[in-house]
Amino acid sequence: MRILNGENVMETIIRENDNVLLYLTKKRTYLVTVKPDKTLHTHRGYIKLDELIGKKYGETIKSHLNTDFIILKPTIRDYILKFTRKTQIIYPKDIALMIFYSGIGPGSRVVEAGTGTGALTSALAHYIRPTGKVYSYEIREDFLLNAKKNLEKAGLINYVELKLKDITEGIDEENVDAVFLDLATPWLVVPHARKALAEWGTFVSFSPTIEQIVKTVKALRENDFIAIECMECLMRRIMVSPSGTRPESRMIGHTGYIIFARKTLREKA
Amino acid sequence: MRILNGENVMETIIRENDNVLLYLTKKRTYLVTVKPDKTLHTHRGYIKLDELIGKKYGETIKSHLNTDFIILKPTIRDYILKFTRKTQIIYPKDIALMIFYSGIGPGSRVVEAGTGTGALTSALAHYIRPTGKVYSYEIREDFLLNAKKNLEKAGLINYVELKLKDITEGIDEENVDAVFLDLATPWLVVPHARKALAEWGTFVSFSPTIEQIVKTVKALRENDFIAIECMECLMRRIMVSPSGTRPESRMIGHTGYIIFARKTLREKA
Amino acid sequence: MRILNGENVMETIIRENDNVLLYLTKKRTYLVTVKPDKTLHTHRGYIKLDELIGKKYGETIKSHLNTDFIILKPTIRDYILKFTRKTQIIYPKDIALMIFYSGIGPGSRVVEAGTGTGALTSALAHYIRPTGKVYSYEIREDFLLNAKKNLEKAGLINYVELKLKDITEGIDEENVDAVFLDLATPWLVVPHARKALAEWGTFVSFSPTIEQIVKTVKALRENDFIAIECMECLMRRIMVSPSGTRPESRMIGHTGYIIFARKTLREKA
Amino acid sequence: MRILNGENVMETIIRENDNVLLYLTKKRTYLVTVKPDKTLHTHRGYIKLDELIGKKYGETIKSHLNTDFIILKPTIRDYILKFTRKTQIIYPKDIALMIFYSGIGPGSRVVEAGTGTGALTSALAHYIRPTGKVYSYEIREDFLLNAKKNLEKAGLINYVELKLKDITEGIDEENVDAVFLDLATPWLVVPHARKALAEWGTFVSFSPTIEQIVKTVKALRENDFIAIECMECLMRRIMVSPSGTRPESRMIGHTGYIIFARKTLREKA
Numbered sequence A, B, C, D: 001m002r003i004l005n006g007e008n009v010m011e012t013i014i015r016e017n018d019n020v021l022l023y024l025t026k027k028r029t030y031l032v033t034v035k036p037d038k039t040l041h042t043h044r045g046y047i048k049l050d051e052l053i054g055k056k057y058g059e060t061i062k063s064h065l066n067t068d069f070i071i072l073k074p075t076i077r078d079y080i081l082k083f084t085r086k087t088q089i090i091y092p093k094d095i096a097l098m099i100f101y102s103g104i105g106p107g108s109r110v111v112e113a114g115t116g117t118g119a120l121t122s123a124l125a126h127y128i129r130p131t132g133k134v135y136s137y138e139i140r141e142d143f144l145l146n147a148k149k150n151l152e153k154a155g156l157i158n159y160v161e162l163k164l165k166d167i168t169e170g171i172d173e174e175n176v177d178a179v180f181l182d183l184a185t186p187w188l189v190v191p192h193a194r195k196a197l198a199e200w201g202t203f204v205s206f207s208p209t210i211e212q213i214v215k216t217v218k219a220l221r222e223n224d225f226i227a228i229e230c231m232e233c234l235m236r237r238i239m240v241s242p243s244g245t246r247p248e249s250r251m252i253g254h255t256g257y258i259i260f261a262r263k264t265l266r267e268k269a
Helices: A076-082 A092-102 A119-128 A141-153 A190-196 A210-222 B076-082 B092-102 B119-128 B141-153 B186-196 B210-222 C076-082 C092-102 C119-128 C141-153 C190-196 C210-222 D076-082 D092-102 D119-128 D141-153 D190-196 D210-222
Strands: A002-004 A007-009 A019-025 A028-033 A039-042 A045-048 A060-062 A068-072 A109-113 A133-138 A160-164 A176-181 A197-207 A226-241 A244-247 A250-252 A257-262 B002-004 B007-009 B019-025 B028-033 B039-042 B045-048 B060-062 B068-072 B109-113 B133-138 B160-164 B176-181 B197-207 B226-241 B244-247 B250-252 B257-262 C002-004 C007-009 C019-025 C028-033 C039-042 C045-048 C060-062 C068-072 C109-113 C133-138 C160-164 C176-181 C197-207 C226-241 C244-247 C250-252 C257-262 D002-004 D007-009 D019-025 D028-033 D039-042 D045-048 D060-062 D068-072 D109-113 D133-138 D160-164 D176-181 D197-207 D226-241 D244-247 D250-252 D257-262
Touching: A019 A076, A028 A039, A028 A076, A076 A092, A076 A119, A076 B092, A092 A119, A092 A176, A092 A197, A092 A226, A092 A257, A092 B076, A092 B092, A109 A119, A119 A133, A119 A141, A119 A160, A133 A141, A141 A160, A176 A190, A190 A197, A190 A210, A197 A210, A210 A226, A210 A257, A210 B226, A210 B244, A210 D244, A226 A250, A226 B210, A244 B210, A244 D210, B019 B076, B028 B039, B028 B076, B076 B092, B076 B119, B092 B119, B092 B176, B092 B197, B092 B226, B092 B257, B109 B119, B109 B186, B119 B133, B119 B141, B119 B160, B133 B141, B141 B160, B176 B186, B186 B197, B186 B210, B197 B210, B210 B226, B210 B257, B210 C244, B226 B250, B244 C210, C019 C076, C028 C039, C028 C076, C076 C092, C076 C119, C076 D092, C092 C119, C092 C176, C092 C197, C092 C226, C092 C257, C092 D076, C092 D092, C109 C119, C119 C133, C119 C141, C119 C160, C133 C141, C141 C160, C176 C190, C190 C197, C190 C210, C197 C210, C210 C226, C210 C257, C210 D226, C210 D244, C226 C250, C226 D210, C244 D210, D019 D076, D028 D039, D028 D076, D076 D092, D076 D119, D092 D119, D092 D176, D092 D197, D092 D226, D092 D257, D109 D119, D119 D133, D119 D141, D119 D160, D133 D141, D141 D160, D176 D190, D190 D197, D190 D210, D197 D210, D210 D226, D210 D257, D226 D250
Parallel strands: A109 A133, A109 A176, A133 A160, A176 A197, B109 B133, B109 B176, B133 B160, B176 B197, C109 C133, C109 C176, C133 C160, C176 C197, D109 D133, D109 D176, D133 D160, D176 D197
Antiparallel strands: A002 A007, A019 A028, A019 A068, A039 A045, A060 A068, A197 A257, A226 A244, A226 A257, A226 B226, A250 D250, B002 B007, B019 B028, B019 B068, B039 B045, B060 B068, B197 B257, B226 B244, B226 B257, B250 C250, C002 C007, C019 C028, C019 C068, C039 C045, C060 C068, C197 C257, C226 C244, C226 C257, C226 D226, D002 D007, D019 D028, D019 D068, D039 D045, D060 D068, D197 D257, D226 D244, D226 D257
């Protein structure tokens, strides 16, 4: 499928300007935009990108050294993992939980800060399509410009409003369905989130340290949020091979803690 | 907001037939449909549901014993956790990962089996709205009838086609964006998934035992799927309280393993 | 074997006053002292304990309802899990790590506080036998009396000196090989531990909350300890059965954090 | 203290031939034997080892570049982590659990295979001192020679009998307190372990893959072992620093599964 004005249009042939993921191995994949005059160089040979035009996803293309690359359609996770990074991104496992637990979906209006690399931004945009909107705050202009490029490449820029603003000083929007935070001092944003959220709105925050979640939970309680939940998610890969089945030897031990909370209309304590 | 023909319409006043979540504590919540003649009975007193009409989300309602309940708008997670169950449901943490990693979004066409309680079905329907479709296979009619009620209550039945069919015998649909499996013998469905999936399609399967994932990975390799990943997700809650911050003493140690894979058009090995 | 004055004497026949573990299932075991006039009552029938005399470990004994119980020799873990409890005990997984990482062994002299139920005390005593000593501090006399009974039952009381004293006010011993703490305010004991430890001594502390470890690590740094390590240990059981292999559904998500540190002779910063 | 003929003798001054651990940072430590004519070279300067003689543990020694190294007495864990390796070693966390759960202690007689690097061997020897014995089987002579050197350095060789033998063909010893296995096919040793173990004996096995534990548990059941437990242990470090408290980003995700079982005298099924 191809996203066209927020609609999915069936389209199975690869054309100029399409993004494709060239798959060599699980750890070696290349996200390229099909430009007729460009060439992808890899340690297993080069591929002239115009040879991709007219092919189908799932087909194989050979490098000049006769190595097979499989042509995949990038998923939203693929886009995020290939984003040009100016700063660390939230891991896909955390993005998945934050979005599902927040309750947002097609049509939701969401505030987010900081934009950073645009990873969470693009995942939010992916799900609120085609009628929703993401308002994304960032104080660093260089981050914002980089995120813009990433969102454009992923075809999601139309669902996002990028704002060069300090969210700890206030939120412009009202009646939003959710506020997502990934910044150093989320507790400073809690009173603004209370104002910006619709009555049914959810608050979601991601922080690497314990001290941050302690302060944020305190601020949420003082601002009369309820259903406050803190959690961490550990993901472990399992290797299935003829020589035996076992979890991978090394894993990510910590990314951050996720906080969820629900707004109420009760008076502040 | 209110979902109306797949569109979100701003609506802040609770009306007859709305679903609301009455929140007493984190572990005591009640999902009710607002029917004027109904009463919710709890160990902290009863609430006449017609008193909810005209109130706003986030407001408080008192039981006849003067206990405060807060009126929340149920999220998709709340619906799932409150579904009438005929069998075990996939945990929200697993649903979140399966959906995000699959790459589906608004407009996607998805095959799922077995329907079971309808938990995964409804999460899929939530995200493919308003233009996508979920085709959900189930061999037990009683499960299907129960899932239908759950999907109706969650307002998502219009995005789902429930099918009383054995998916291990074949898949009717073609060119679907993803196949989601939560059944005892996923490896038997792998060849059918290969046929049903569009060239860019993803395969997602959930299984509790190691033996199941070993067989399924083997079938995926034989059917020329690539980018095969097996993983498990452990979620741990953190308690933040004035007496100290610490993870919860008890946690879910295992739900199941998730497998992801991508279709190719390579010839079978 | 039988422990006799700190020596192991080969002895295979069960005699009066021996402790045996009667095993029905993994979750149903009974630790009894063989007294000729006593009877064990279980939901699967009773066993007259004098029938155990003359039997061997590993043999089976039948209750009056003809149910088989297997006679096992209790390990140090079995003793600990069967201790009469006045307060929570440290889990065996944590005891194992604390002891191994501390470096103590036969002949070591160790200070411990608080005694509590005597679980850690008895494990320490088990390993420092026959020439070492455990000095165990406790401020509650009722805990101390209970721990004394537990240590007597496990045959380990001769290697322990129980002290009704507040360790936060000072440690009487000098040149000890290790200090083990499991109390509410370990940071208050750090300066005393510095004085009591031999130059090569190790500091080990167990605490349930983050705030406790933050304060303790700070105190250790101020008192010029080095090689400070904080860790937590998650143990998960795997079920192997004909219907499939999988981790157990529920696990202990948190017991506490363990801190290790090494004394130095550097001047205080 | 100093181990002398299995006894601990108080000794606080470092002398020729003592082993010391020179500590620069948590990740930079050096285990050296004090030989007057030797020099330790590090990226922070060199240290002439004869300067260590007459110093105390806990004191500081300066390299020729004026960098401070702290003189620590190596613990059994330090020895193991510094062993010359011919093959992978069992992690200290797993060694700790295997030993504690096995119930062995001073005076125990233990069979082990394979010797490998001698890591588990030396930990066993450390705890069964001074009157117990470890019988360690290994089929590769080069491993055995290397392990011998490691055990000699750790001062534990006197408590170990190294055997160049294939344990899958039988165990020479009888009435042993425990059998510890860390080899590719533990299930082949189960019948031999049944014969070698005393009636109260425990079986302990460590294996990286699921397939190994499934086969071993099956063999244990067929040989009438009871109280069979399979588990895995995840250890995670916590970083406490002024900039915040958080678990380490990367952790060991898998080492292996540990199996425990108890011998019975029941007839084989």
